[in-house]
Amino acid sequence: MRIARLTAAITLLIPALLTTSAQARSPACPGTGTDAAVDSPVEIDAATACPAALPRLTIAYAPVVDGTVTLQDREPLGGAPSEHDDIRFLPNGSASHVVFGGRTYTLLNVHYHGPAEHRFAGQDFAPLEAHLVHELAGPAQGYLVLSVMINARRDDWSEHDDLLREPPSTVGATKRVHGVSLAALVPPPGRRTFYRYTGSLTTPEYDKPVTWIVFRQPGSATPRHVKDVRELWDEHGNKRALQDNPIPPNIYRH
Numbered sequence: 001m002r003i004a005r006l007t008a009a010i011t012l013l014i015p016a017l018l019t020t021s022a023q024a025r026s027p028a029c030p031g032t033g034t035d036a037a038v039d040s041p042v043e044i045d046a047a048t049a050c051p052a053a054l055p056r057l058t059i060a061y062a063p064v065v066d067g068t069v070t071l072q073d074r075e076p077l078g079g080a081p082s083e084h085d086d087i088r089f090l091p092n093g094s095a096s097h098v099v100f101g102g103r104t105y106t107l108l109n110v111h112y113h114g115p116a117e118h119r120f121a122g123q124d125f126a127p128l129e130a131h132l133v134h135e136l137a138g139p140a141q142g143y144l145v146l147s148v149m150i151n152a153r154r155d156d157w158s159e160h161d162d163l164l165r166e167p168p169s170t171v172g173a174t175k176r177v178h179g180v181s182l183a184a185l186v187p188p189p190g191r192r193t194f195y196r197y198t199g200s201l202t203t204p205e206y207d208k209p210v211t212w213i214v215f216r217q218p219g220s221a222t223p224r225h226v227k228d229v230r231e232l233w234d235e236h237g238n239k240r241a242l243q244d245n246p247i248p249p250n251i252y253r254h
């Protein structure tokens with residue numbers, strides 16, 4: 001009888017312990033958000049973001065890479081750059097990756113949207129937003145995108161300028177670039193914090209799930225390079241509008 005009561009007590013205790021452990025990793029957000037993949041982009045409101053210390057983000061990029069910059073042509077093909085086209089850096093090799101939540105994602109490309117797609121509540125859209133797109137290694141489908149808002153800043157040449165300067169102006173055109181420091185495209189370790197939510201790609205086929213990591217610290221490019229890229233498109237640019245999800249995503253602050 002006593003053993004039976006003890007067993008029952010342990011049975012009750014185990015789910016409680018598991019729940020506590022899961023909550024410690026990923027505290028529940030206030031409100032009615034979801035951790036399921038929503039449509040991206042979304043507005044990021046610091047006031048409703050949840051603190052989350054874990055998991056850690058490890059960025060393991062090759063120190064210096066060569067590659068090509070292309071005015072990526074996607075459906076509809078040809079003609080003037082469409083909203084789905086972008087300026088895109090394709091690094092040679094596949095040595096660069098990130099590790100997040102115990103999963104490894106390989107870097108596929110770096111591309112730009114102008115104006116930015118994500119927006120911080122209470123702020124204007126940044127002139128550009130850089131997306132460093134990574135794909136989950138292995139058979140399961142999944143992406144992780146590092147997002148950096150790019151502001152125009154005079155006299156402040158950055159690694160983004162190396163990718164954005166003299167961009168190809170006809171769809172499908174490419175040019176070679178050398179000696180790109182991928183790590184310099186994102187805020188440096190120790191000085192970066194970010195917001196995270198689960199969403200989708202922002203171009204067709206809008207694949208899910210995507211772990212979005214949007215850095216709070218912006219990057220920069222010279223006003224001339226921002227202008228050169230933006231002028232490839234009309235005033236609407238190559239951004240997808242903010243998506244109106246029936247249930248908003250839980251956004252975690254790291």
Ligand SMILES: [Zn+2]
Nearest residue numbers: 111113131202
């Ligand atoms: Zn993108």
